[in-house]
Amino acid sequence: xxxxxxxxxxHDIAEGVCRLAIEMTQTPVPIAGVGGxxxxxxxxxxxxxxxxxxxxxxxxxRPAGVLILVDLGSAILSAETALDLLPDEQRxxxxxxxxxxxEGAIVAALEASLGHSLEEVNRAAEAxxxxxxxxx
Amino acid sequence: xxxxxxxxxxxxxxxxxxxHLRVGKEMVYIANRFQARITAENLTxxxxxxxxxxxxxxxxxxxxxxxxxxxxxxxxxxHAALNxxxxxxxxxxxxx
Numbered sequence: 515x516x517x518x519x520x521x522x523x524x525h526d527i528a529e530g531v532c533r534l535a536i537e538m539t540q541t542p543v544p545i546a547g548v549g550g551x552x553x554x555x556x557x558x559x560x561x562x563x564x565x566x567x568x569x570x571x572x573x574x575x576r577p578a579g580v581l582i583l584v585d586l587g588s589a590i591l592s593a594e595t596a597l598d599l600l601p602d603e604q605r606x607x608x609x610x611x612x613x614x615x616x617e618g619a620i621v622a623a624l625e626a627s628l629g630h631s632l633e634e635v636n637r638a639a640e641a642x643x644x645x646x647x648x649x650x
Numbered sequence: 651x652x653x654x655x656x657x658x659x660x661x662x663x664x665x666x667x668x669x670h671l672r673v674g675k676e677m678v679y680i681a682n683r684f685q686a687r688i689t690a691e692n693l694t695x696x697x698x699x700x701x702x703x704x705x706x707x708x709x710x711x712x713x714x715x716x717x718x719x720x721x722x723x724x725x726x727x728x729h730a731a732l733n734x735x736x737x738x739x740x741x742x743x744x745x746x
Contacts, residue, residue, distance in 0.1 A: 537675075538675050538705070540675075540679050621705055621706050624678060628679075628682055638704070648712075649710075
């Protein structure tokens with residue numbers, strides 16, 4: 515079973531996407547969210563924190579792999595920075611997905627719950643990009 | 651249902667929310683229990699023929715309440731698969 519990590523600029527988005535993704539599972543899938551940055555007053559602000567992403571990967575890493583779903587911009591850069599800091603053998607089983615965050619997490623959670631591999635789960639999640647939302 | 655392969659059923663979506671994400675998820679988990687290739691098509695509005703083992707594709711049916719869905723299965727356990735899907739979507743005793 516792979517793990518999923520959701521990385522967003524916004525704490526509430528990360529939490530919400532995780533809630534939605536967990537709803538799609540049938541067997542327990544490790545799903546965690548990292549979002550926002552904590553300012554000097556302890557308040558959550560918009561942003562991404564590579565150290566928090568690294569800590570989450572270290573917590574959730576497993577041999578089957580970790581699929582990292584990101585919103586955009588620095589979420590990707592923070593995920594890349596976190597991966598740079600991982601040992602090689604762990605980094606090799608982590609993948610940053612090109613899937614859109616919400617739809618990708620929905621698909622990935624279900625596919626992970628079916629026991630599919632990191633590569634299979636990511637392929638299914640990235641397929642979201644080819645579909646129209648509205649039939650016209 | 652006759653014994654022809656591929657087997658086919660049609661069901662009308664009774665759920666007031668249509669074929670929503672959670673029902674779609676249940677369809678995928680049921681379909682994945684079977685070897686049969688299982689496809690679905692919305693007969694009420696133009697839709698692609700989709701693979702019921704994929705949540706992404708099921709959402710492409712865009713099925714609202716009252717829409718009729720045709721589900722086809724091909725394989726050794728096709729009939730069992732269709733029965734299980736019918737039980738989910740139009741359980742015995744539910745309004746048509």
